[in-house]
Amino acid sequence: MTRIAIDCMGGDHGPSVTVPAAIRFLAEQSSVQLLLVGREEVLRPLLGAQADHPRLRVVHASEVVGMDESPSLALRNKKDSSMRVAINQVKSGDADACVSAGNTGALMAISRFVLKMLPGIDRPSLCAPLPTSRGHTHLLDQGANVDCTAQQLLQFGVMGTALVAAMERKEKPTVGLLNIGEEDIKGNEVVKAAAELLRRSDLNFVGNVEGDGIYRGCADVIVCDGFVGNVALKTSEGLAQMLAGSLRDEFKRNWLTRLAALFAISVLNRFKKRFDHRCYNGAILLGLKGISVKSHGSADELAFGNAIRRAFDAAENRVLERIAAQMAQMTQLQPLAAEEVQ
Amino acid sequence: MTRIAIDCMGGDHGPSVTVPAAIRFLAEQSSVQLLLVGREEVLRPLLGAQADHPRLRVVHASEVVGMDESPSLALRNKKDSSMRVAINQVKSGDADACVSAGNTGALMAISRFVLKMLPGIDRPSLCAPLPTSRGHTHLLDQGANVDCTAQQLLQFGVMGTALVAAMERKEKPTVGLLNIGEEDIKGNEVVKAAAELLRRSDLNFVGNVEGDGIYRGCADVIVCDGFVGNVALKTSEGLAQMLAGSLRDEFKRNWLTRLAALFAISVLNRFKKRFDHRCYNGAILLGLKGISVKSHGSADELAFGNAIRRAFDAAENRVLERIAAQMAQMTQLQPLAAEEVQ
Numbered sequence: 099m100t101r102i103a104i105d106c107m108g109g110d111h112g113p114s115v116t117v118p119a120a121i122r123f124l125a126e127q128s129s130v131q132l133l134l135v136g137r138e139e140v141l142r143p144l145l146g147a148q149a150d151h152p153r154l155r156v157v158h159a160s161e162v163v164g165m166d167e168s169p170s171l172a173l174r175n176k177k178d179s180s181m182r183v184a185i186n187q188v189k190s191g192d193a194d195a196c197v198s199a200g201n202t203g204a205l206m207a208i209s210r211f212v213l214k215m216l217p218g219i220d221r222p223s224l225c226a227p228l229p230t231s232r233g234h235t236h237l238l239d240q241g242a243n244v245d246c247t248a249q250q251l252l253q254f255g256v257m258g259t260a261l262v263a264a265m266e267r268k269e270k271p272t273v274g275l276l277n278i279g280e281e282d283i284k285g286n287e288v289v290k291a292a293a294e295l296l297r298r299s300d301l302n303f304v305g306n307v308e309g310d311g312i313y314r315g316c317a318d319v320i321v322c323d324g325f326v327g328n329v330a331l332k333t334s335e336g337l338a339q340m341l342a343g344s345l346r347d348e349f350k351r352n353w354l355t356r357l358a359a360l361f362a363i364s365v366l367n368r369f370k371k372r373f374d375h376r377c378y379n380g381a382i383l384l385g386l387k388g389i390s391v392k393s394h395g396s397a398d399e400l401a402f403g404n405a406i407r408r409a410f411d412a413a414e415n416r417v418l419e420r421i422a423a424q425m426a427q428m429t430q431l432q433p434l435a436a437e438e439v440q
Numbered sequence: 441m442t443r444i445a446i447d448c449m450g451g452d453h454g455p456s457v458t459v460p461a462a463i464r465f466l467a468e469q470s471s472v473q474l475l476l477v478g479r480e481e482v483l484r485p486l487l488g489a490q491a492d493h494p495r496l497r498v499v500h501a502s503e504v505v506g507m508d509e510s511p512s513l514a515l516r517n518k519k520d521s522s523m524r525v526a527i528n529q530v531k532s533g534d535a536d537a538c539v540s541a542g543n544t545g546a547l548m549a550i551s552r553f554v555l556k557m558l559p560g561i562d563r564p565s566l567c568a569p570l571p572t573s574r575g576h577t578h579l580l581d582q583g584a585n586v587d588c589t590a591q592q593l594l595q596f597g598v599m600g601t602a603l604v605a606a607m608e609r610k611e612k613p614t615v616g617l618l619n620i621g622e623e624d625i626k627g628n629e630v631v632k633a634a635a636e637l638l639r640r641s642d643l644n645f646v647g648n649v650e651g652d653g654i655y656r657g658c659a660d661v662i663v664c665d666g667f668v669g670n671v672a673l674k675t676s677e678g679l680a681q682m683l684a685g686s687l688r689d690e691f692k693r694n695w696l697t698r699l700a701a702l703f704a705i706s707v708l709n710r711f712k713k714r715f716d717h718r719c720y721n722g723a724i725l726l727g728l729k730g731i732s733v734k735s736h737g738s739a740d741e742l743a744f745g746n747a748i749r750r751a752f753d754a755a756e757n758r759v760l761e762r763i764a765a766q767m768a769q770m771t772q773l774q775p776l777a778a779e780e781v782q
Contacts, residue, residue, distance in 0.1 A: 278667055286667055312675055322671075325627070331651065336653065340571075369686060372690075
């Protein structure tokens with residue numbers, strides 16, 4: 099039985115989304131136990147017929163971290179927030195993973211403070227899959243670290259490799275380095291040093307990948323600093339929204355185009371479904387001694403359910419053990435590399 | 441009469457694309473004179489009936505810079521390349537602007553060496569428009585500088601403002617700073633310092649813009665370092681290609697979807713045309729004492745024609761004078777800011 103703690107108060111919509119998503123996931127997955135964390139008086143009435151479900155438990159937490167609250171203040175002052183109590187469940191061993199759609203900065207700060215880093219990893223990194231023309235890829239970091247050293251980019255490669263190996267049973271996932279050209283001479287100093295570290299590692303490094311390579315599926319894992327990763331991700335979201343909006347506008351232009359839309363609707367729906375961002379919701383905060391999953395704040399029931407599923411899959415597939423094992427394999431390389439780069 | 445020098449040998453397709461594009465532009469625009477630079481024995485036969493056109497001149501250059509050639513070697517050794525001779529025309533005053541689809545690194549290195557920087561500008565910056573849901577925006581730098589100081593990001597804001605003011609007659613174009621959150625505390629140290637400089641400048645600074653804000657049209661000019669800008673641009677290209685490919689696949693799935701495509705074809709074509717990347721081809725290398733325009737290497741005739749048009753418009757609208765004037769306005773702020781940031 100895999101146990102997932104859910105911060106039910108987080109996100110733009112709070113319990114009205116998180117609780118129904120949890121109940122649905124419980125029905126779909128028989129080997130999960132859910133701990134719903136939040137104000138008991140708010141959560142209980144939403145449970146309805148599921149209130150006494152044997153695999154469901156409400157864990158009371160009196161406070162809520164605001165979406166715009168300062169992460170450091172949330173860390174210091176809100177010891178009984180639903181977010182913190184959910185993370186505490188992982189720390190105490192009462193849960194195997196936790197999920198929150200709350201304040202990203204606070205989730206990172208509190209997860210790091212409570213769970214601590216795995217040995218050999220400097221900073222946690224946000225990682226989620228993205229669709230590609232061949233399937234999907236994992237980009238990390240997606241925004242947890244604005245500045246990274248070459249050593250940290252190497253660690254992202256290790257963690258991404260472990261994640262894909264564990265979740266998708268790929269023995270040697272390919273790792274690419276996000277850069278502005280495929281040639282070795284391209285990029286800034288950190289990226290060039292990271293390329294050197296990746297080349298010397300025992301990871302399956304395939305070299306530099308340009309921005310368009312993300313969606314061409316050039317590698318299973320693509321590493322970059324969190325500033326670049328976040329810009330790539332948000333730029334993609336913005337472009338996809340603009341294109342979708344424009345396609346909709348074109349089909350609504352007049353009665354003829356509306357008629358065309360009727361004929362094309364099933365094709366357009368298949369297309370829409372294939373790239374539905376809700377199916378890619380749930381970024382794992384990798385590098386901690388516990389699994390903490392960040393859902394998009396605006397997630398709806400379907401999207402939040404996918405974040406719960408990601409937490410469940412990560413726990414089931416023992417991602418943490420895999421990262422630790424991969425790091426152990428790397429240790430003989432690290433001191434050499436670290437000296438040369440610093 | 442505006443005179444444009446064209447490196448006819450550059451790009452993936454060379455003269456077979458550049459010469460027809462030039463001839464078509466000549467027919468469309470009566471106040472342009474074109475200098476076609478390259479091997480005379482290659483170019484002449486392609487001119488056909490236009491060989492004696494009064495506004496067309498072939499300027500012989502014996503060498504060609506290879507698409508994969510080292511920029512520093514091209515700069516040092518190929519003094520008679522079509523690229524260098526085209527840039528020389530601008531330097532000598534024989535042309536008002538030059539265009540090349542050749543090797544980006546070489547074009548930047550040679551343009552900078554031959555034309556020199558404008559006073560007060562540290563580094564050249566690649567700038568081209570991108571479509572948005574409201575019209576278009578100008579993102580810079582798109583890849584000329586992998587690392588930037590805050591001061592350089594401010595200079596990009598100044599140059600972008602001057603470009604949009606000159607080309608689009610907007611008196612106070614809005615300027616945004618590409619970042620990973622809208623709040624002031626977000627981003628790395630360089631970005632935070634740049635925000636401070638931009639706030640104090642007399643530019644119309646609207647604050648941080650996230651990746652999705654590019655396509656929402658949050659600002660007329662969006663500044664970022666060339667690494668981030670290049671990743672944003674290429675990621676967008678990759679996503680657009682994947683989505684277009686997938687939409688095509690969905691409409692080709694079976695005879696029913698092919699029938700739907702027939703009904704939807706005019707709508708789809710309008711949609712396609714609206715975001716045709718060829719219409720956005722032609723990045724100006726800003727900050728030099730001369731106009732040098734970089735076309736995509738793979739540009740076809742339509743795309744290359746748009747790069748020629750961008751060079752023509754920049755020269756006609758006196759972009760260089762506008763940048764110099766904008767820089768002069770800024771000088772009283774600069775010393776203060778530079779001290780505080782360094």
